[in-house]
Amino acid sequence: MSMDRAITLHQPARLEIGAGSAATVGQWAIGAERTLVLTSGSVAGHVDRLGLPGQVRVFDTVPPEPDDKALATALTAAAEFKPDTIIGLGGGSVMDIAKLVACLWDGAQALIDVVGPDKIMRRLSRLAQVPTTAGTGSEAGIRALVTNSATSAKMAIESPHMRADLAVLDPELTYSVPPAVTAATGVDAMAHCVEAFTSLRAHDMIDGYARMGIGLVGRYLRRAVENGRDTEARNGMMLASYYGGICLGPVNTAAGHALAYPLGTRLHLPHGLANAIIFPHVLAFNAPARPEKTAEVMSALGLEVTPDSDQVAKRTYDFCASLGIEMQLSRHGATHDSLAGWAKEAHAIRRLMDNNPRDMSVDDVRNIFAAAF
Missing domain, CATH: 3.40.50.1970 (Rossmann fold)
Known part of the structure; x- marks a missing residue:
C-alpha cells in the first residue's frame, strides 16, 4: 500500500x-x-x-x-x-x-x-x-x-x-485561448496526473486526484478545443488542471517532464506543447511497468485498451494529433544532431527521472526523442 x-x-x-x-x-x-x-x-x-x-x-x-x-x-x-x-x-x-x-x-x-x-x-x-x-x-x-x-x-x-x-x-x-494551445495545455494537465499516477512515488490519495483529472480530460478536452466558449468544458479542464497541480506536490512528475524540459529551453517550445509531444512515447515506455494503470489511462481517454506498447504509443499519439497538436519535433525546428545532447540533459534531471516506474537510460531517452522526431 x-x-x-x-x-x-x-x-x-x-x-x-x-x-x-x-x-x-x-x-x-x-x-x-x-x-x-x-x-x-x-x-x-x-x-x-x-x-x-x-x-x-x-x-x-x-x-x-x-x-x-x-x-x-x-x-x-x-x-x-x-x-x-x-x-x-x-x-x-x-x-x-x-x-x-x-x-x-x-x-x-x-x-x-x-x-x-x-x-x-x-x-x-x-x-x-x-x-x-x-x-x-x-x-x-x-x-x-x-x-x-x-x-x-x-x-x-x-x-x-x-x-x-x-x-x-x-x-x-x-474562452480566448486558441484551440491548439487549449489542446496542448490540456494534455500537459493530463501528463501531470498520469506521471504522478504511474510514478514510483505514487500514493493512494494522490491517485484519487489523478484519476479525477484524467477522467475530466477524457470528458472535456475535445469539447473545449472544438468550442472555446463551452463553459462546462472549460470549467472541467480548469478543474483537471488544478487536480494535476495537486499531484505535483507530494508525488511530482517523472520522465515525461524531464524529457520535455530541453524542448522548452533549447527549442523554446511552450511547456504544454513540449509535454504533449513527449506524452505518448513515455506512457508507452512505462506501460510494461504499470500495465493496469496504463489501461486505466487509455480507458479514461476513450481509447481501446491494449497491452502492446507500440499500440499504446500509436493510439495516444493519434489522440493528441486529432486535437490539432503538431506532434513531430522536426516540425518545430529540431534536428537529429541535437537529440543526443538533449538526451543527456534530460537524463541528468534526477529529481524527476528517479520517479519513473521504469529505468530509462540515456539511449532510451534518445530513442524517445527520435520516435518523436
Missing part, C-alpha cells in the same frame, strides 16, 4: 471556481493599498475583471519559460512598488514568478539562496493566483520553476510560503 508513505499536501487557503468568479478577487483584496498584478501582454486585458481596490500596478512582461533575468526584472519592479498584495494572472510561468516575487521582493534572499526545498524564509505579500489557461495547475501548489540563463537548466524552488491565499478558476478567462 502506497498509503504507508507519509505525505504532506498543500493547497490554496481559499478556492473559487465557476464562471465569473474572477470578480471575487476584488472582494478578497478589500483593504489592499498597493496591489501588483503580474501578467503577460496577451491576457493583461483581464485585469479589469478582478475589480481590485487601492493603487494597482500592472507588470505585463512576464515571458513564457521565464529565466532568472526575467525574475530579476519583476523583483525590481516589486521592490520599487512595495506591494502588500500580489496577483498572478496568466499561465504557469506567470504564477510561478508571482510566487517568487511575493517572497523575495525585499532582496533579503536571492534566487540562488532558495533553489531546492524549504529554503524560503517568509512571504512578504498576500498572494492570489488566477490562471488563464488550463494546463500547469501552478495555482494549486508550492513549486516554481525558473530557467538558469547561463546553463538553460530548470531551477526548482519549493516552499509552503508560496502557497496561494486565494486561487480562482474562472473558465471565462480561458
Whole structure:
C-alpha cells in the first residue's frame, strides 16, 4: 500500500471556481493599498475583471519559460512598488514568478539562496493566483520553476510560503485561448496526473486526484478545443488542471517532464506543447511497468485498451494529433544532431527521472526523442 508513505499536501487557503468568479478577487483584496498584478501582454486585458481596490500596478512582461533575468526584472519592479498584495494572472510561468516575487521582493534572499526545498524564509505579500489557461495547475501548489540563463537548466524552488491565499478558476478567462494551445495545455494537465499516477512515488490519495483529472480530460478536452466558449468544458479542464497541480506536490512528475524540459529551453517550445509531444512515447515506455494503470489511462481517454506498447504509443499519439497538436519535433525546428545532447540533459534531471516506474537510460531517452522526431 502506497498509503504507508507519509505525505504532506498543500493547497490554496481559499478556492473559487465557476464562471465569473474572477470578480471575487476584488472582494478578497478589500483593504489592499498597493496591489501588483503580474501578467503577460496577451491576457493583461483581464485585469479589469478582478475589480481590485487601492493603487494597482500592472507588470505585463512576464515571458513564457521565464529565466532568472526575467525574475530579476519583476523583483525590481516589486521592490520599487512595495506591494502588500500580489496577483498572478496568466499561465504557469506567470504564477510561478508571482510566487517568487511575493517572497523575495525585499532582496533579503536571492534566487540562488532558495533553489531546492524549504529554503524560503517568509512571504512578504498576500498572494492570489488566477490562471488563464488550463494546463500547469501552478495555482494549486508550492513549486516554481525558473530557467538558469547561463546553463538553460530548470531551477526548482519549493516552499509552503508560496502557497496561494486565494486561487480562482474562472473558465471565462480561458474562452480566448486558441484551440491548439487549449489542446496542448490540456494534455500537459493530463501528463501531470498520469506521471504522478504511474510514478514510483505514487500514493493512494494522490491517485484519487489523478484519476479525477484524467477522467475530466477524457470528458472535456475535445469539447473545449472544438468550442472555446463551452463553459462546462472549460470549467472541467480548469478543474483537471488544478487536480494535476495537486499531484505535483507530494508525488511530482517523472520522465515525461524531464524529457520535455530541453524542448522548452533549447527549442523554446511552450511547456504544454513540449509535454504533449513527449506524452505518448513515455506512457508507452512505462506501460510494461504499470500495465493496469496504463489501461486505466487509455480507458479514461476513450481509447481501446491494449497491452502492446507500440499500440499504446500509436493510439495516444493519434489522440493528441486529432486535437490539432503538431506532434513531430522536426516540425518545430529540431534536428537529429541535437537529440543526443538533449538526451543527456534530460537524463541528468534526477529529481524527476528517479520517479519513473521504469529505468530509462540515456539511449532510451534518445530513442524517445527520435520516435518523436
